[in-house]
Amino acid sequence: MSMFCFQCQETARNEGCTARGVCGKPPEIAQLQDLMIWLLKGISFWGTHGRDLGVSDPQTDLFVAQALFATITNANFDPDRFVSLIREAVERRDALKARAQAVCEAQHGAPCSANPPEMAVWTPADYDVVTLLEKGQHVGVMADPNLHPDVRSLRELLIYGIKGLAAYTDHAYMLNYTSDTLLPFVQEVLLATTDDSLSVDDLVALVLRAGEMGVEAMRLLDEANTSTYGHPEPTQVNIGVRPGPAILVSGHDLRDLEELLEQTAGTDVNIYTHGEMLPANAYPAFKKYDHFVGNYGGSWWHQNQEFESFGGAILLTTNCIIPVKDSYKDRLFTTGMAGWPGCVHIPDREPGQQKDFSAVIATAKASAEPQALEEGTIPIGFARNTVMSVADKVIEAVQSGAIKRFVVMAGCDGRHKTRAYYTEVAEGLPKDHVILTAGCAKYRYNKLDLGDIGGIPRILDAGQCNDSYSLAYVALQLKAALGLDDINDLPIAYDIAWYEQKAVIVLLALLALGVKHIRLGPTLPAFLSPGVTDVLVKHFDLMPIGTVEEDLAAIVGGA
Numbered sequence: 183m184s185m186f187c188f189q190c191q192e193t194a195r196n197e198g199c200t201a202r203g204v205c206g207k208p209p210e211i212a213q214l215q216d217l218m219i220w221l222l223k224g225i226s227f228w229g230t231h232g233r234d235l236g237v238s239d240p241q242t243d244l245f246v247a248q249a250l251f252a253t254i255t256n257a258n259f260d261p262d263r264f265v266s267l268i269r270e271a272v273e274r275r276d277a278l279k280a281r282a283q284a285v286c287e288a289q290h291g292a293p294c295s296a297n298p299p300e301m302a303v304w305t306p307a308d309y310d311v312v313t314l315l316e317k318g319q320h321v322g323v324m325a326d327p328n329l330h331p332d333v334r335s336l337r338e339l340l341i342y343g344i345k346g347l348a349a350y351t352d353h354a355y356m357l358n359y360t361s362d363t364l365l366p367f368v369q370e371v372l373l374a375t376t377d378d379s380l381s382v383d384d385l386v387a388l389v390l391r392a393g394e395m396g397v398e399a400m401r402l403l404d405e406a407n408t409s410t411y412g413h414p415e416p417t418q419v420n421i422g423v424r425p426g427p428a429i430l431v432s433g434h435d436l437r438d439l440e441e442l443l444e445q446t447a448g449t450d451v452n453i454y455t456h457g458e459m460l461p462a463n464a465y466p467a468f469k470k471y472d473h474f475v476g477n478y479g480g481s482w483w484h485q486n487q488e489f490e491s492f493g494g495a496i497l498l499t500t501n502c503i504i505p506v507k508d509s510y511k512d513r514l515f516t517t518g519m520a521g522w523p524g525c526v527h528i529p530d531r532e533p534g535q536q537k538d539f540s541a542v543i544a545t546a547k548a549s550a551e552p553q554a555l556e557e558g559t560i561p562i563g564f565a566r567n568t569v570m571s572v573a574d575k576v577i578e579a580v581q582s583g584a585i586k587r588f589v590v591m592a593g594c595d596g597r598h599k600t601r602a603y604y605t606e607v608a609e610g611l612p613k614d615h616v617i618l619t620a621g622c623a624k625y626r627y628n629k630l631d632l633g634d635i636g637g638i639p640r641i642l643d644a645g646q647c648n649d650s651y652s653l654a655y656v657a658l659q660l661k662a663a664l665g666l667d668d669i670n671d672l673p674i675a676y677d678i679a680w681y682e683q684k685a686v687i688v689l690l691a692l693l694a695l696g697v698k699h700i701r702l703g704p705t706l707p708a709f710l711s712p713g714v715t716d717v718l719v720k721h722f723d724l725m726p727i728g729t730v731e732e733d734l735a736a737i738v739g740g741a
Contacts (some may be wrong), residue, residue: 185212186324188708189342190255191681192596196708205256206505210311213318214264215253219341220321221271222246223376224301226369228278231294233366235285242274243365244355247348250368252519254345255682256482256502260521261311269309275302299376335711336385337375339686342709343392344371346687349500350399352519353648356437359406367395386717393694396687400651404566407436407649412466413567414645418559419463420476424452427546430478430492432456432485433499434648435518436465441536442497443471451546454478456488457502458622461645464563479555481595481625489514493550495542497528501682513549515542560628564642566652570659576638577663580673584635586614588674589737590653592644593688594681595622600704604679606730608632608641612738616640618656621647623679650688654695669696675737676700677727680707693722699741703727 188198190205202208207215225246232238249267252258279302286294301321306313323338344367351364374380374388408414429451431439439462443453452475455462460477468474479488482502489496489510496514506514506522517528517537531537569576579585589611591604608617608627617627617640624643632640644652661669678700680689686707692700699722706715706726718724727733 183324184209186322187212188323189338189345189683191594191705191707192598193708196705198708207259210261210315211259211264213315213322214261214268214311215318216322217314217318218249218253218264218268218271219372220301221268221275222249223372224299224304225271225275225278226372227299227302227376228275228282229366229369230373232278232282232285235282235289235294237278237281237285239274239278239281240365242278243369244352245270245274246372247352247355247365247368248519250345250348251352251500252521254349254501254684256504257500257519258521259503259505260516260523260527262523263521263527265309265311265314268306268314272305276305279303301376330382331711332382332713333385335709335714336382336389338709339389339707339714340371340375340385340392342683342686343389343396343690344368344687346682346684347392347396347399349684350396350403350648350687353435354399354403354406356435357406357410359402359409361398361402364395364399364402367391382713389690390694392687393690393692396691397651397654397694399687400648400654400691403648404651404655407465408567411436411440411468414461414464414563414565415466416561416568417464417563419460419562420559421478421555422476422557423454423478423552423554424475425551426450426452427549428452428454428492428494428552429542429546430454430456430489430494430496430552431459431499432482432496433501433518433520434458434646435499436462438497438499438517438537439468441531442539442542443468443474445536445539446473446543447471449473449543449547451543454492454552457482458646458648459499461562461643461649464565464645477560478552481622483595483597488555491553491555493552495546495549497539497542498522513545515545561639561641562643562645564639565644565649566655566659569642569652569656572638573659573663575636577660579636579638580660580664584614585616585638586612586673587737587740588616588618588672590618590674590676590678591623591627592618592620592647592650592653593623593679593685594647595625595679596681596704598704601626601679603703603727603730604677605630607677607734607737610730610734613640615738616642618642618644618653618674620644620650620653621679621685626679647684647688650691654691657697658695670698673740675740677733677737678702679704693718693724698723700724701727701733
């Protein structure tokens with residue numbers, strides 16, 4: 183195998199990509215990412231032991247999260263960026279090591295570890311990509327062919343979960359909302375995935391702790407977003423176009439959007455959202471910009487057609503980026519942890535300053551106007567504050583039977599034809615069922631006219647996958663308001679779509695909250711071994727989606 187990766191839902195044959203990623207990831211990037219994660223485990227060795235000695239480095243803690251973010255599916259395909267990250271990882275690891283060893287020797291007269299693991303000490307002969315690739319080939323998922331499949335499965339489940347947790351935490355940190363527990367926990371998990379003394383039961387317990395931490399990460403990000411930009415409001419978003427030069431913003435990073443809006447004010451350049459940035463249109467802080475004109479296009483996997491039609495400049499703030507076509511490559515810019523070789527990357531902001539988006543703005547002014555894809559509006563902005571502001575009406579509708587059931591259809595969209603399932607389920611739900619959604623899965627049904635129930639829309643869109651906390655919050659508040667002892671007694675069914683690792687931490691968060699009977703699709707993760715799948719089925723009744731007809735009957739029947 184030239185590579186092995188099975189972290190996303192579309193992995194080849196639902197087994198693993200071994201020649202080239204379905205996402206477009208070449209073996210070179212896969213191997214550099216494997217090496218990156220291995221070195222982050224080395225940082226975690228010294229970070230975890232260093233904390234026991236009173237030695238810490240908050241910037242290195244954040245670096246670990248950001249580097250994990252770079253390895254999420256469809257985030258970064260640029261080998262030069264990974265070489266730079268690998269160099270920084272080694273430098274940060276060795277600085278932590280030196281500090282920890284100095285304190286340990288001062289306290290005990292001996293080094294902290296007489297025999298540290300290779301990941302904690304290995305240094306490349308040089309930073310030529312060939313040297314790094316040679317090492318990357320030997321430290322990936324399948325590096326130990328004799329590892330028990332259930333142990334490998336749980337280790338990878340943990341790594342993918344904390345990739346999602348790291349992404350949510352990084353977004354919160356970008357808005358200066360921090361945590362004393364989340365980043366150290368990321369390192370604790372990374373180190374645990376190297377510990378051969380941990381049993382399957384130990385790892386299962388750690389998976390549930392990761393879910394608990396996922397809830398906290400999503401809560402922190404919710405606080406960061408709503409405190410900074412206000413609570414999302416019910417909003418009808420324009421999906422047409424306006425004459426004039428334009429910039430299309432995709433990804434998830436709200437601070438990048440804010441700074442771009444400020445820098446384009448008064449320039450006659452219009453700003454549109456794309457993909458997971460659609461929910462930004464509901465935040466009060468952004469509505470003051472009259473050149474923030476709406477949303478263009480749909481889900482991430484339509485990029486090639488939509489970016490080409492857009493005509494203007496394009497800014498990718500995070501995942502998801504797919505292989506870039508030459509027809510718009512010179513108009514596409516990346517920033518944050520996103521990257522594509524040959525595309526201009528906007529550097530991180532310096533302390534106290536904004537990112538410099540002048541190159542993006544200049545490209546927009548020199549480019550064509552966007553071509554209309556559609557017309558009309560779509561409703562968004564039904565996050566926790568909006569739903570709870572009409573909680574009395576919701577509870578009354580539930581108690582009267584006007585709303586029989588909520589169906590959580592959150593998560594990711596993707597290319598599989600089987601994802602038409604989610605559109606067909608939405609269309610087939612009875613008129614007394616309400617869909618709760620967050621994430622790009624909504625693009626499968628958010629333009630359907632499903633009507634309302636007593637003024638409550640039958641599709642309540644809470645926002646990005648980053649906003650999944652709203653769905654958990656609403657469920658917990660409804661549980662309390664209805665006087666229920668068990669969250670599973672709520673009239674809520676879960677029919678979740680997944681694609682990448684942020685969806686994994688959302689799933690673990692739901693399991694940590696005790697939610698059972700979750701349908702997951704289009705497929706169960708390839709990284710779940712039969713043994714681990716059996717554990718999840720036994721304890722949580724996790725199940726794959728079935729046919730539309732079977733699942734509609736079960737949902738309506740309360741199963």
